[in-house]
Amino acid sequence: MKLTVDFKNPELAKSLIDKISAEVFDEKSYNIMEICGTHTVSIFRYGIRSVLPENVNLLSGPGCPVCVTSQGEIDAIFEILAKTDICVLTFGDLMRVPGSRGESLEDMQSEGYDIRVVLSPLDAVDIAEKEPDRNFVLVGIGFETTAPAIAASVVSAEERSLRNFYLLAYNKTMPEVIKFLLNDSKLNVDGFLCPGHVSVVTGEEIYFSLPENNKAAVIAGFEPVDILSSILYIIYQINRNEFKVYNNYSRAVRREGNIKAKKLLEEVFVKCTASWRGIGQLKNSGLCLNKKYEHFDALKVFDVDPRPAIAKEGCRCGEVLKGYILPKECSMFGNGCTPEKPFGPCMVSTEGACAAYFKYSS
Amino acid sequence: MNMKKITMAHGSGGKATNDLIKNLIVENFSGSILGNLGDSAYINLCGDLAFSSDSFVVQPEFFPGGDIGELSVYGTCNDLAVSGAVPMYLSFSLILPNGYIMDDLEKIVKSAAKAADEVGIEVVCGDTKVINSHSSNTPIINTAGIGVMGASLNDYSKIKPGDKVILTSDIARHGMAIFSARKELELENSIQSDCGNLYSIFEKTGYDGIKFSRDATRGGVAAVLHEISDKISAGFYLYENMIPIQEDVVYLCEFLGFDPLVVANEGVAVIISEAKKAQKILNKIRQTKMGRNASIVGEVYETNNVVMETKIGGVRTVEMPSGDLLPRIC
Ligand code: SF4
Numbered sequence: 001m002k003l004t005v006d007f008k009n010p011e012l013a014k015s016l017i018d019k020i021s022a023e024v025f026d027e028k029s030y031n032i033m034e035i036c037g038t039h040t041v042s043i044f045r046y047g048i049r050s051v052l053p054e055n056v057n058l059l060s061g062p063g064c065p066v067c068v069t070s071q072g073e074i075d076a077i078f079e080i081l082a083k084t085d086i087c088v089l090t091f092g093d094l095m096r097v098p099g100s101r102g103e104s105l106e107d108m109q110s111e112g113y114d115i116r117v118v119l120s121p122l123d124a125v126d127i128a129e130k131e132p133d134r135n136f137v138l139v140g141i142g143f144e145t146t147a148p149a150i151a152a153s154v155v156s157a158e159e160r161s162l163r164n165f166y167l168l169a170y171n172k173t174m175p176e177v178i179k180f181l182l183n184d185s186k187l188n189v190d191g192f193l194c195p196g197h198v199s200v201v202t203g204e205e206i207y208f209s210l211p212e213n214n215k216a217a218v219i220a221g222f223e224p225v226d227i228l229s230s231i232l233y234i235i236y237q238i239n240r241n242e243f244k245v246y247n248n249y250s251r252a253v254r255r256e257g258n259i260k261a262k263k264l265l266e267e268v269f270v271k272c273t274a275s276w277r278g279i280g281q282l283k284n285s286g287l288c289l290n291k292k293y294e295h296f297d298a299l300k301v302f303d304v305d306p307r308p309a310i311a312k313e314g315c316r317c318g319e320v321l322k323g324y325i326l327p328k329e330c331s332m333f334g335n336g337c338t339p340e341k342p343f344g345p346c347m348v349s350t351e352g353a354c355a356a357y358f359k360y361s362s
Numbered sequence: 363m364n365m366k367k368i369t370m371a372h373g374s375g376g377k378a379t380n381d382l383i384k385n386l387i388v389e390n391f392s393g394s395i396l397g398n399l400g401d402s403a404y405i406n407l408c409g410d411l412a413f414s415s416d417s418f419v420v421q422p423e424f425f426p427g428g429d430i431g432e433l434s435v436y437g438t439c440n441d442l443a444v445s446g447a448v449p450m451y452l453s454f455s456l457i458l459p460n461g462y463i464m465d466d467l468e469k470i471v472k473s474a475a476k477a478a479d480e481v482g483i484e485v486v487c488g489d490t491k492v493i494n495s496h497s498s499n500t501p502i503i504n505t506a507g508i509g510v511m512g513a514s515l516n517d518y519s520k521i522k523p524g525d526k527v528i529l530t531s532d533i534a535r536h537g538m539a540i541f542s543a544r545k546e547l548e549l550e551n552s553i554q555s556d557c558g559n560l561y562s563i564f565e566k567t568g569y570d571g572i573k574f575s576r577d578a579t580r581g582g583v584a585a586v587l588h589e590i591s592d593k594i595s596a597g598f599y600l601y602e603n604m605i606p607i608q609e610d611v612v613y614l615c616e617f618l619g620f621d622p623l624v625v626a627n628e629g630v631a632v633i634i635s636e637a638k639k640a641q642k643i644l645n646k647i648r649q650t651k652m653g654r655n656a657s658i659v660g661e662v663y664e665t666n667n668v669v670m671e672t673k674i675g676g677v678r679t680v681e682m683p684s685g686d687l688l689p690r691i692c
Binding site: 008010013017038041044045046047048049050051119147181190220338339340350351359360361 | 486544603616619621666670671672674675677678679681682684
């Protein structure tokens with residue numbers, strides 16, 4: 001516990017801010033992308049942008065789980081609800097995401113549909129076990145961070161021989177989207193703040209392609225000192241033109257990651273093509289249930305197909321996620337799209353770039 | 363064991379209702395006005411009055427640091443207290459789910475009675491109804507209170523740049539206690555709700571130098587400051603390092619993805635005071651049990667927004683909470 005307090009230390013933070021100012025060259029610009037919703041929120045909550053030199057730009061990449069979930073995947077939830085009398089179990093963040101017709105799970109809930117918020121995937125299995133006469137679908141979204149717990153819920157449902165529990169397996173993985181970003185000729189990013197929680201599971205390996213492509217890569221934790229020191233290391237790498245993956249979150253991240261969690265993922269999932277909002281279909285970037293567990297697969301059991309729609313017309317979330325535009329450049333921002341009445345998913349989740357900009361920067 | 367339960371008969375107006383009222387309600391709330399059981403309570407008051415009402419729906423109804431009974435009394439009394447009134451008389455109405463366990467109801471009524479005694483407010487009337495347990499499986503309580511005005515603390519026009527903002531206690535405890543009481547989180551929870559009597563603070567401080575105050579319940583401190591800044595041409599500048607908050611509350615908020623400033627409190631008042639008198643007021647607040655963690659957290663400033671200087675010297679906008687708090691994916 002004491003550890004975390006030190007990483008919030010204001011004096012340490014201030015000395016890092018001074019070091020960053022001393023290190024940057026005025027004539028250069030430094031574009032740094034975070035690919036983790038928790039980083040997005042930390043950066044705003046601690047006011048980190050406001051203490052950085054003007055030519056250090058922080059961009060939010062495709063790191064917010066709700067935001068990258070494609071419109072088709074969202075719509076499939078509504079399709080299942082329309083088709084069958086079923087209970088949908090979801091993480092809180094998804095409740096306000098609008099479907100293509102504008103309605104959200106929160107709206108459906110007030111119309112009497114059975115939609116419940118769970119805090120962890122294992123709760124979902126407990127609920128299903130307690131109500132054997134009802135069918136339950138867990139909406140499984142997130143990256144490598146949530147995937148192990150979702151895999152564990154499937155294993156647990158199998159062990160308990162539950163046949164009233166199903167999973168919408170929407171989990172996505174980082175390596176392929178990183179590759180996508182690197183291949184994007186419009187991408188204007190010099191370094192990446194690599195997601196700490198994802199790295200706990202995956203280890204360092206998934207970032208090796210970044211330095212190979214002359215991008216700085218620092219794995220960062222979530223406290224102000226973590227983030228500031230990581231930004232400093234990124235700037236060092238850029239200034240010296242020496243790129244490598246640096247693990248600046250070694251108190252939580254091991255080089256090889258969490259082997260047990262990785263094994264669990266292998267046990268339950270198989271790599272498949274996933275659709276990312278605003279990005280499109282990426283091969284091998286999704287985690288689908290494998291043969292052994294396919295009887296839990298809600299898409300198969302209820303025969304729905306996440307329609308190809310990857311975005312919502314009028315919403316520029318996809319461009320935000322690729323760092324092409326800042327949320328404020330979307331004409332809907334604050335004007336038809338607010339956290340109370342979001343039009344696109346980047347305004348829904350606390351971790352969404354649009355929501356974070358709306359809430360924390362005036 | 364044969365547990366006594368609430369039945370539809372307890373809300374029918376017949377003997378069962380009468381027995382419940384006599385044996386449980388009148389028995390626990392002392393006071394002759396209530397004991398009279400007339401169709402109205404006769405009360406005698408002079409001067410300017412404050413009148414406030416609130417309904418309480420809390421799940422679970424017993425939470426670390428309190429229960430819906432005391433909450434329903436403190437809640438309305440706190441509204442009176444922060445409005446500058448001395449809480450005098452209270453109504454107490456129960457809407458009970460069919461099948462609710464009598465022992466639990468008794469606990470709730472007893473703790474409401476204890477809270478009323480502590481505040482010094484007299485419960486003078488009330489009502490009991492029973493509803494189908496499908497509609498709610500925990501009791502719903504409505505209370506309405508009347509108080510005699512000591513000072514008006516609701517006048518926006520008094521607020522001027524330079525005034526100080528005082529929080530009377532550490533924040534976000536109630537909201538996080540309720541969350542941690544949910545068994546799914548499986549927390550060994552040490553977070554206790556701050557549910558308590560804010561009148562005790564004003565009893566100590568009096569009203570000298572206090573320009574405005576408000577109870578920071580749902581929506582937390584952030585909602586209160588935003589509501590005020592919407593009504594005035596000025597805004598608020600806060601200092602994160604001055605905001606009192608328990609360490610375990612910080613961790614749970616971070617874990618769930620909440621900004622503590624938007625989390626509910628049940629024992630925190632936001633007080634806006636004259637700058638010169640702020641320290642003196644603070645010293646007095648700190649002498650009370652409710653206010654020992656009070657702090658001056660910022661000031662009113664010219665710009666019409668709510669911002670906070672963070673611990674590392676950054677500046678950010680304080681979010682206006684929107685809707686229910688939904689925990690993030692974790
Ligand atoms: S402001 Fe709203 S509509 Fe525009 S990109 Fe963000 S989420 Fe989409």
